[in-house]
Amino acid sequence: MTTVAILEHSGDKEPKEERAAAGGYISYSNFEFCGYNLKIARIVDDTMGVSAYVWEAGIALCRYFEKEDINFTGKKVIELGSGTGIVGILASLLGGEVTMTDKPKILRQIENNISINIPFACRHRVNVQPLVWGEDHTSFSADYDFILGSDIVYSSVCYPALVETLRHLANQGTTIYISSEIRPRNRSPAFHKEVLPQHFECQVVETVEAKDVVVYKMTKICTPR
Numbered sequence: 001m002t003t004v005a006i007l008e009h010s011g012d013k014e015p016k017e018e019r020a021a022a023g024g025y026i027s028y029s030n031f032e033f034c035g036y037n038l039k040i041a042r043i044v045d046d047t048m049g050v051s052a053y054v055w056e057a058g059i060a061l062c063r064y065f066e067k068e069d070i071n072f073t074g075k076k077v078i079e080l081g082s083g084t085g086i087v088g089i090l091a092s093l094l095g096g097e098v099t100m101t102d103k104p105k106i107l108r109q110i111e112n113n114i115s116i117n118i119p120f121a122c123r124h125r126v127n128v129q130p131l132v133w134g135e136d137h138t139s140f141s142a143d144y145d146f147i148l149g150s151d152i153v154y155s156s157v158c159y160p161a162l163v164e165t166l167r168h169l170a171n172q173g174t175t176i177y178i179s180s181e182i183r184p185r186n187r188s189p190a191f192h193k194e195v196l197p198q199h200f201e202c203q204v205v206e207t208v209e210a211k212d213v214v215v216y217k218m219t220k221i222c223t224p225r
């Protein structure tokens with residue numbers, strides 16, 4: 001199946017649609033994964049920061065789900081740092097019961113994209129919750145089948161809180177997919193090679209060399225090393 005991504009921030013000359021929004025603007029990009037056409041709205045204003053982009057790591061994780069024909073039907077899924085929500089929305093369209101999370105100010109963007117992309121009849125399978133790593137994680141249960149995260153490994157000050165959150169949310173049967181852009185400046189390679197393996201069995205399942213993106217599959221090590 002073909003995957004089409006129209007990325008305005010990558011300099012592509014594909015059409016993009018922009019609408020005025022209070023204090024900023026909304027930019028729309030179109031993607032196709034697993035036979036679903038996704039129209040993703042980005043709120044571009046002073047408050048959204050890195051959340052106002054669809055990152056290559058997110059696209060790579062969606063492509064990985066497509067390539068591996070991953071089916072989330074009946075599975076309990078949580079996404080960390082959803083941003084626009086592209087990954088969690090696809091997981092939901094692929095059958096998952098998905099909780100999409102991010103910092104509180106980002107949730108309106110995720111909710112907007114859910115309303116654009118998820119048919120009303122399926123909305124009961126999606127929910128959006130604030131989850132700041134290392135602060136709110138204990139309000140969530142530890143019974144997820146899948147934990148998803150794309151481009152959430154980019155700021156070393158957040159790494160301890162991210163590990164604490166992943167360790168809380170995962171149980172022995174949880175499959176974690178993290179898709180990361182390799183950024184030596186932020187010590188993301190060392191985080192993946194040295195820190196995460198202390199707590200999780202980690203496997204590289206996909207490498208997108210052209211974009212410097214790696215997709216990791218992880219499971220929790222339940223006896224400490």
Ligand SMILES: C[S@@+](CC[C@H](N)C(=O)[O-])C[C@H]1O[C@@H](n2cnc3c(N)ncnc32)[C@H](O)[C@@H]1O
Pocket residue numbers: 050051053054055056057058059080081082083084085101102103106131132133149150151152154158161
């Ligand atoms: C680079 S963006 C990636 C967004 C999206 N997953 C994607 O691939 O396009 C990182 C996301 O992680 C969220 N994030 C960063 N630090 C966080 C924290 N401490 N707690 C919760 N979310 C956080 C940001 O708000 C942002 O939406």
